[in-house]
Amino acid sequence: MPLSYKARRRWSLVILLVGLPLYIVVAVNVVALFDRPPLWLEFVIYVALGFIWALPFRAVFRGIGKADPDRRRP
Numbered sequence: 001m002p003l004s005y006k007a008r009r010r011w012s013l014v015i016l017l018v019g020l021p022l023y024i025v026v027a028v029n030v031v032a033l034f035d036r037p038p039l040w041l042e043f044v045i046y047v048a049l050g051f052i053w054a055l056p057f058r059a060v061f062r063g064i065g066k067a068d069p070d071r072r073r074p
Helices: 005-032 039-052 055-061
Strands: none
Touching: 005 039, 005 055
């Protein structure tokens, strides 16, 4: 069963306010376990991690910025 617009908005808020900061802390700690790479490589690693975190949540974030399609207009 697909999520309703309202549920997707709530889940996107939880993901952005709780999940993303946790992901950032984990990503920084994992990268810190290794010797510091050159600055350009470190930048590429963080950019790649920035894209990777959102891939599982594409369906949740899709259409969130638009008007509620389930809402009936009077």
